[in-house]
Amino acid sequence: MCPPISGAAAAASAPSSSNRAGTDERALEHIPNDDLSRNVYSYAANNLHPLILAHSLRVYLFAKALAEREHSDWATPDRLPLLFTACICHDMGTCASHDGPQRFEVEGGDAAVSLLTHHGGNVSEQDKHEVWVAIALHTSRGIAERISLLARLVRLAVGMDFKLSAAMPLTTAEEVQRFEGLFPRGEIEKVLGDAVTDQVLGKPDDEGRGVKAPGASWPGDLVRGKAENPDWEGVNKAF
Structure with missing residues (x-):
C-alpha cells in the first residue's frame, strides 16, 4: 500500500x-x-x-x-x-x-x-x-x-x-x-495543462522539476512545453 x-x-x-x-x-x-x-x-x-x-x-x-x-x-x-x-x-x-x-x-x-x-x-x-x-x-x-x-x-x-x-x-x-x-468541456485542455505546469513552476527547481515533474512524465513534458514556448497563451503545446 x-x-x-x-x-x-x-x-x-x-x-x-x-x-x-x-x-x-x-x-x-x-x-x-x-x-x-x-x-x-x-x-x-x-x-x-x-x-x-x-x-x-x-x-x-x-x-x-x-x-x-x-x-x-x-x-x-x-x-x-x-x-x-x-x-x-x-x-x-x-x-x-x-x-x-x-x-x-x-x-x-x-x-x-x-x-x-x-x-x-x-x-x-x-x-x-x-x-x-x-x-x-x-x-x-x-x-x-x-x-x-x-x-x-x-x-x-x-x-x-x-x-x-x-x-x-x-x-x-x-x-x-x-x-x-x-x-x-470548455477549455479543459488549457485549464488542466496550466494547473499542472503552474504547480511545478511554483516550487523551487530542485523540488518542482525534479519531483513534481520528472523527465519521463507527462508533467515533465508540460513543463518543457512551457519552457520552449514561454509566450504561448494557448493550450500547452506538449498537452
Whole structure:
C-alpha cells in the first residue's frame, strides 16, 4: 500500500473553505447513490476547478459505460463507488489542497485514499490500493492499461474524453455528445495543462522539476512545453 503523505488525511476529511464549485444537483443524478460517492463528490466539487470537475465527471461516465459493456465487476453496485472515486479524484492533485511535493498523479492517489479512509466505511486496504494505482498511473500509457482492470478503465476513459485515438474505438459519437452535453468541456485542455505546469513552476527547481515533474512524465513534458514556448497563451503545446 502506498500511504498518503503527512497531512493528506486531514485535508481530505475536512470541508474546504474555497467552495469552488459547490454541489451540482445535475451531477448528483449521474453518480452512484451512496454515502461514499456523495461525500467524495462534495469534496471534489469544493476543491477542483469547475472544468476539471466536469472533466472528471465525464471520465466517470465513460468508464462506467465501458465497464457495463464489458460486463466488468467494476460496474456492479458494490464496486461502482470505487470506480467513481478513482475517476473523480484522478486529477485531485491539481487543486491547491493537494499541491504537495509529489507529482500531481501521486498527490491525487493519496487524496483518494484519505477520502476512502474517512468516508469508505469498510473499504479494504486492497481496494484503496487499487484506487491509488489507477490514479497514480492514469497518465502512464502502456502501463495503466495492463496493471489492473480499474487502472485500465480510468486510463481509457481519460483517453475518451481527450479523444485519444487508442481509446475512441471503445466509445461512440453519440456517447461523447451526450456526456459533453451534460458536463460541457470548455477549455479543459488549457485549464488542466496550466494547473499542472503552474504547480511545478511554483516550487523551487530542485523540488518542482525534479519531483513534481520528472523527465519521463507527462508533467515533465508540460513543463518543457512551457519552457520552449514561454509566450504561448494557448493550450500547452506538449498537452
